[in-house]
Amino acid sequence: MKIRSKLAWTYIILLVIGIITISTYSILTIRSFLLDEGAEQFERDALSLALAASSFNEDAQFDQKIQRQAELSQYEIAVYDKDGIRFLQFPEEEFEGEAPYVEASLMAELERQDGEPIVINSDSTQKLIAYVDLGQSENAAQYLRISQDKSEYYAAVASIRHIIYAGMFFSIGAVIIVSFLFARYMASPILQLNAAALDIARGNFDRKIDLKRNDEFGTLADSLNHMAETLRADNEELKKLNEKQSQFFADITHEVRNPLHTIAGALEMLEIEKLQPEKKKQYMNTAQKQIKRVARLFEDIKTLQRYDFDESFLNRQNIDLKSLVDEAQNVFQPIAEKKGLELETNNVSSCIVNADPDKIEQVLDNLISNAIKYTPEGRIEVGLEKKEEVVEVYVQDTGPGIGKEHLDRLFDRFYRTDKARSRDKGGTGLGLSVVKGILNAHQSEIKVESEVGQGSRFYFTLPLVD
Missing domain, CATH: 3.30.565.10 (Histidine kinase-like ATPase, C-terminal domain)
Incomplete structure (x- = not known):
């Protein structure tokens, strides 16, 4: 996988995780907030309904009045007498399967509350439930129970959740597009630097990277340009040294060959049997002179070699x-x-x-x-x-x-x-x-x-x- 793709998918994965996390947290926070706000309103409504229920006269219309309160408030309402026995509930189907009485411990707790409601908001139940002690009432009712499904409070969350999900998917799409563009932007100098490094490695020391950036990529480009200049200078110097070395060996060969030819010619002349003494002396002097010349040549070379390699020169x-x-x-x-x-x-x-x-x-x-x-x-x-x-x-x-x-x-x-x-x-x-x-x-x-x-x-x- 190319570095551009790696960068893009890395950004996409990280940002998608971030968006999903934020969206989920937002939904849960809103859900909790709405439930807390609903519970407070639910407690206030319980007090209002309890006050109204305690004021109703005990007559033939008592049941209708309680039913009317249940319909207006949209709450499930149950009424209990002084012994905690339920004698009235609306709507009836919502109370099927539930105990028809108030537990003694709860009744004792309600008496201690002195008219304040007890709200049951447990994670194990799907309803908000409130019990209120009516105290001295105008009828046979002593305890009032109201309840409502928590889903009623989450209705607004569903709309908000759709908005959040839509924004989340839109954000993910934008992230994908921006990530590929950003990855291309980030990978572009890397690809340029890689191409330039390969050119320099092939010996193209004239390659110059024109990367106008003030970040680490720009610094690296300047370093590569400086390296290319240094390598170009070193390469030119090596060429010159190679030429000098080649010329040096050619010159040594030439310098030694000439006197050796002269010495060889003088020795050939000395082999002539009837060579005059003056000529023999002349050829001997010539040979000795050329031998000294070769000796001086190698003595000078030895001196130069010692200068190059001997620290105790x-x-x-x-x-x-x-x-x-x-x-x-x-x-x-x-x-x-x-x-x-x-x-x-x-x-x-x-x-x-x-x-x-x-x-x-x-x-x-x-x-x-x-x-x-x-x-x-x-x-x-x-x-x-x-x-x-x-x-x-x-x-x-x-x-x-x-x-x-x-x-x-x-x-x-x-x-x-x-x-x-x-x-x-x-x-x-x-x-x-x-x-x-x-x-x-x-x-x-x-x-x-x-x-x-x-x-x-x-x-x-x-x-x-x-």
Whole structure:
């Protein structure tokens, strides 16, 4: 059964039970009220008839007068003498089968009532009965009994009951119609949310639920819309990561294949028996160079893997950046001079930071070696700038610069602005990715400022230690 039908039948059953309960209670209440009101009137009429009966003279017309009172009042009337024996009743057929006397206990009770009537209104009887002691009367009558069927008091209830039943059936019909409409109204957002959830589950993350409601359904619709947006963003991110991963493996394959081909070619040449010593040395150097290149490639990959998965990647300690910069200058100064470049330091003073000395040294090595590789002429500057609670470390060159279209992907793995020329220079394409990974582990970030023809400036910051 659909939820719309379940809601409708639930409302119908509950409301029908409520309507029937209220209608039944109303009928019983009215019935009881009418009977109570009738009993009070019945008691007053008993006193009036008793007063009239006690005033009648004992003559030949006494019976007619009592009969006349019974016909006018529509009551059943019986008259008893001083011994409690019935000697007159109207209509006679109503008293057939009843005892022709008043019980002694009832007579004693009537004497104590001092003229007040005794009304018998028992659930076991279908009549209202009243006994009255006439006291000193003008005739032989001492006790008067009047009675009437309770159905006479319920006559009005029958009409009211028909009205209530008609209203009840009309209400039930209206309830059925309203319940189905209300169930449709309540089920409509649920069906919309279900359809939207199924669409999202099938991968349709562009599905948007336009449910303009200020209740829980509206809140749920907003949550589903937010979930769809989050899933769409995550899906796009996964696509990008998948593309990067595919490109990463393709680049590794390409990077390894080229040096292996070179090594294989060099080994084939070395197998020539009459190869000149100079050529043999040349091919040996070529093979060694390519082997070192492959070794550097896998060393960089291992470093990146440790950054991704090893929480103990860093071995932090308090170090002086000045010593690291000075050491890097000593290492790369001969290489820069051999290429005709000036390698200078600027504002290098003592700066104590808490970092991994080996990793920061690797960052400096990668940045300076890149600057030397890609700067054909001019100068390279390595410097420190203290800025409040941090120190900025930068490497600046006068090289050809980097186009703006490359800056966003410059630190991606294996990304090169000029792939052919970069491989000729012996790079693995992972140097800047390693730099980014190391600095991210230090809660820092590598940044670059560059324009084509204006050189490049790579920099990062580390917090100073007091």
